[in-house]
Amino acid sequence: xxxxxxxxxxxxxxxxxxxxxxxxxxxxxxxxxxxxxxxxxxxxxxxxxxxxxxxxxxxxxxxxxxxxxxxxxxxxxxxxxxxxxxxxxxxxxxxxxxxxxxxxxxxxxxxxxxxxxxxxxxxxxxxxxxxxxxxxxxxxxxxxxxxxxxxxxxxxxxxxxxxxxxxxxxxxxxxxxxxxxxxxxxxxxxxxxxxxxxxxxxxxxxxxxxxxxxxxxxxxxxxxxxxxxxxxxxxxxxxxxxxxxxxxxxxxxxxxxxxxxxxxxxxxxxxxxxxxxxxxxxxxxxxxxxxxxxxxxxxxxxxxxxxxxxxxxxxxxxxxxxxxxxxxxxxxxxxxxxxxxxxxxxxxxxxxxxxxxxxxxxxxxxxxxxxxxxxxxxxxxxxxxxxxxxxxxxxxxxxxxxxxxxxxxxxxxxxxxxxxxxxxxxxxxxxxxxxxxxxxxxxxxxxxxxxxxxxxxxxxxxxxxxxxxxxxxxxxxxxxxxxxxxxxxxxxxxxxxxxxxxxxxxxxxxxxxxxxxxxxxxxxxxxxxxxxxxxxxxxxxxxxxxxxxxxxxxxxxxxxxxxxxxxxxxxxxxxxxxxxxxxxxxxxxxxxxxxxxxxxxxxxxxxxxxxxxxxxxxxxxxxxxxxxxxxxxxxxxxxxxxxxxxxxxxxxxxxxxxxxxxxxxxxxxxxxxxxxxxxxxxxxxxxxxxxxxxxxxxxxxxxxxxxxxxxxxxxxxxxxxxxxxxxxxxxxxxxxxxx
Amino acid sequence: xxxxxxxxxxxxxxxxxxxxxxxxxxxxxxxxxxxxxxxxxxxxxxxxxxxxxxxxxxxxxxxxxxxxxxxxxxxxx
Numbered sequence: 160x161x162x163x164x165x166x167x168x169x170x171x172x173x174x175x176x177x178x179x180x181x182x183x184x185x186x187x188x189x190x191x192x193x194x195x196x197x198x199x200x201x202x203x204x205x206x207x208x209x210x211x212x213x214x215x216x217x218x219x220x221x222x223x224x225x226x227x228x229x230x231x232x233x234x235x236x237x238x239x240x241x242x243x244x245x246x247x248x249x250x251x252x253x254x255x256x257x258x259x260x261x262x263x264x265x266x267x268x269x270x271x272x273x274x275x276x277x278x279x280x281x282x283x284x285x286x287x288x289x290x291x292x293x294x295x296x297x298x299x300x301x302x303x304x305x306x307x308x309x310x311x312x313x314x315x316x317x318x319x320x321x322x323x324x325x326x327x328x329x330x331x332x333x334x335x336x337x338x339x340x341x342x343x344x345x346x347x348x349x350x351x352x353x354x355x356x357x358x359x360x361x362x363x364x365x366x367x368x369x370x371x372x373x374x375x376x377x378x379x380x381x382x383x384x385x386x387x388x389x390x391x392x393x394x395x396x397x398x399x400x401x402x403x404x405x406x407x408x409x410x411x412x413x414x415x416x417x418x419x420x421x422x423x424x425x426x427x428x429x430x431x432x433x434x435x436x437x438x439x440x441x442x443x444x445x446x447x448x449x450x451x452x453x454x455x456x457x458x459x460x461x462x463x464x465x466x467x468x469x470x471x472x473x474x475x476x477x478x479x480x481x482x483x484x485x486x487x488x489x490x491x492x493x494x495x496x497x498x499x500x501x502x503x504x505x506x507x508x509x510x511x512x513x514x515x516x517x518x519x520x521x522x523x524x525x526x527x528x529x530x531x532x533x534x535x536x537x538x539x540x541x542x543x544x545x546x547x548x549x550x551x552x553x554x555x556x557x558x559x560x561x562x563x564x565x566x567x568x569x570x571x572x573x574x575x576x577x578x579x580x581x582x583x584x585x586x587x588x589x590x591x592x593x594x595x596x597x598x599x600x601x602x603x604x605x606x607x608x609x610x611x612x613x614x615x616x617x618x619x620x621x622x623x624x625x626x627x628x629x630x631x632x633x634x635x636x637x638x639x640x641x642x643x644x645x646x647x648x649x650x651x652x653x654x655x656x657x658x659x660x661x662x663x664x665x666x667x668x669x670x671x672x673x674x675x676x677x678x679x680x681x682x683x684x685x686x687x688x689x690x691x692x693x694x695x696x697x698x699x700x701x702x703x704x705x706x707x708x709x710x711x712x713x714x715x716x717x718x719x720x721x722x723x724x725x726x727x728x729x730x731x732x733x734x735x736x737x738x739x740x741x742x743x744x745x746x747x748x749x750x751x752x753x754x755x756x757x758x759x760x761x762x763x764x765x766x767x768x769x770x771x772x773x774x775x776x777x778x779x780x781x782x783x784x785x786x787x788x789x790x791x792x793x794x795x796x797x798x799x800x801x802x803x804x805x806x807x808x809x810x811x812x813x814x815x816x817x818x819x820x821x822x823x824x825x826x827x828x829x830x831x832x833x834x835x836x837x838x839x840x841x842x843x844x845x846x847x848x849x850x851x852x853x854x855x856x857x858x859x860x861x862x863x864x865x866x867x868x869x870x871x872x873x874x875x876x877x878x879x880x881x882x883x884x885x886x887x888x889x890x891x892x893x894x895x896x897x898x
Numbered sequence: 899x900x901x902x903x904x905x906x907x908x909x910x911x912x913x914x915x916x917x918x919x920x921x922x923x924x925x926x927x928x929x930x931x932x933x934x935x936x937x938x939x940x941x942x943x944x945x946x947x948x949x950x951x952x953x954x955x956x957x958x959x960x961x962x963x964x965x966x967x968x969x970x971x972x973x974x975x
Contacts, residue, residue: 282956410920418933436953654923656961658957
């Protein structure tokens with residue numbers, strides 16, 4: 160026998176733990192069609208049946224409040240799983256049954272997993288599962304997801320529902336006389352007109368109209384506008400009447416009656432509590448310290464800084480291995496292939512591209528592992544709780560802080576894992592504003608650019624300038640977030656109301672699965688696109704190639720240099736093995752040859768598409784004090800900010816400059832009359848705010864679910880950065896500061 | 899005596915008397931169990947005195963002060 164089983168339940172009810180326990184590593188993660196909500200599926204196999212398990216997003220209710228709820232509901236009505244397993248936290252039974260009641264109202268086959276029986280027991284809560292099952296009319300199976308206890312019984316129970324084809328009828332609760340009598344009339348009309356009933360149960364449609372459920376109202380208007388208007392009119396009448404007589408709304412009335420129904424069931428000997436429900440548990444005692452007015456913020460700072468250190472320090476090691484491995488592969492391929500386009504494409508386009516994609520993998524793994532610990536333990540909710548007051552001012556959410564810090568809120572992060580870290584945010588508008596502003600933080604790749612410019616123009620104030628850069632990034636990000644929230648991402652704050660779940664020790668299995676999933680998704684989804692882009696960017700820097708006459712010109716220069724040198728010296732240089740000691744004359748000849756090569760590289764770069772863009776932009780970029788060399792470097796910086804310094808080196812005929820040792824380039828800049836401290840400051844600010852690198856742009860598009868937002872980030876950020884740079888350069892020039 | 903939830907002091911206990919807000923916020927509050935007749939206890943406040951954390955049906959919820967404003971609570975003294 161085969162069947163589909165949907166897992167549903169409140170967040171923090173142990174749903175994910177149970178899903179992992181049931182399916183093990185045989186999971187598949189995807190998205191629900193058209194939305195960014197994650198869809199996890201897996202298989203549970205027993206000797207005589209196989210269940211296809213779908214993990215629905217965690218929800219507290221089945222209204223159309225959030226995307227998660229709509230997704231869960233749509234899955235239940237459209238895919239019609241044979242059974243819904245509702246995971247209920249036994250230590251928090253009354254509140255968890257609110258969702259269960261809504262499943263019962265839909266009349267779909269439900270089996271309840273009474274989870275966390277161990278926690279309930281510790282809290283002195285005893286539950287009579289058999290009695291609960293009899294009163295609700297559905298199977299109730301006690302489980303402990305963390306140890307896997309009860310999972311076999313649960314699956315057997317679900318399979319039995321399928322095998323015996325058990326019938327389920329929608330639960331009828333009284334929602335008070337006014338609502339009830341209006342609903343009877345509505346049900347008749349709905350049935351007589353065949354209104355939406357091929358998808359939804361009759362009473363449920365009437366109920367959703369009473370609840371003013373936007374999704375159902377919309378569908379109703381499309382199906383039968385005339386009847387839909389009449390139904391809404393009836394609801395309006397009931398609303399007015401309830402408001403006049405009882406000072407309440409139909410939806411509030413319905414919720415009250417649901418809770419009343421739950422209470423009446425629990426009262427019939429289902430639950431026995433030994434202690435006062437307000438009693439403080441160890442979790443509350445931990446909170447007394449961790450959210451303490453003075454200690455709380457200090458501990459939080461230490462934990463966040465510690466996480467940051469661990470992520471970026473330890474991920475450096477595997478990143479280094481990857482770099483070495485790709486370096487070897489690149490060198491190996493270089494040695495085998497003849498010079499030319501194919502070699503350049505494979506080495507600079509493909510191998511560097513794949514290396515670039517995989518270079519982020521250790522970072523993403525470490526970051527998600529760290530965040531999973533904070534999230535699964537319950538601490539992340541406390542971070543949101545403590546910081547919400549500040550972030551709310553800017554139209555963000557307390558949880559936004561994680562993304563900002565990972566992106567470089569402490570200088571040296573990376574926006575790619577930062578953008579992905581916004582997944583912990585459940586409020587859609589706040590999340591979008593966060594993921595659009597985290598790239599303003601100073602990621603590790605921007606730091607060498609700052610170091611170069613500071614060394615050239617502000618060497619005496621290094622620490623101060625770095626500090627100002629960090630502060631500036633935060634100020635810019637928060638202010639832009641506020642700007643976005645009052646313009647393009649307008650809308651009231653999403654209700655903050657959330658649960659502070661009890662602290663729990665994360666399970667290693669849960670952490671590992673979580674980390675692996677996220678990393679694999681990055682490689683699979685973002686990786687392929689990024690590889691394509693890196694080939695395109697390679698082409699922009701390499702095409703069109705120098706015309707043969709130009710190449711010949713450089714070749715002639717080299718030849719004439721060699722011919723003019725004494726034959727013995729030229730022979731010494733040509734014949735010497737790599738790394739051999741050379742005479743002074745030979746060394747000087749070698750340096751001269753190198754200078755010609757660097758000039759050639761500069762000419763090649765300027766001749767390429769990227770170079771032409773940079774040159775063409777010069778007339779505009781002059782406003783900010785940037786010449787064509789800076790422009791090319793910044794265009795290259797779109798591929799990866801790491802490239803800016805080395806491209807600038809090529810443009811200054813210094814060859815490819817190692818960003819870690821940019822002393823010569825820094826001197827060249829300081830000597831160049833086209834540069835000034837003012838232009839350098841403009842470039843620092845421009846670097847901070849301009850377009851995220853394309854890996855980040857791809858991730859922004861993926862996470863926001865639309866390329867529109869990726870394009871927005873590129874255009875908006877670049878315009879903003881340019882505006883600021885022009886402002887600095889023009890005002891400074893006018894006042895004669897730093898010129 | 900009926901007071902606004904924002905006005906309640908830490909560790910004070912009361913029973914929700916009314917939740918006067920419709921729309922998304924009203925729905926969310928009800929879904930989280932904040933309905934009339936429910937006993938709550940103020941557990942504490944964030945370092946900047948907002949949001950507030952409260953104990954309800956054995957669980958801990960937090961909400962912003964401007965969300966607590968819509969909730970009226972019956973307290974003993």
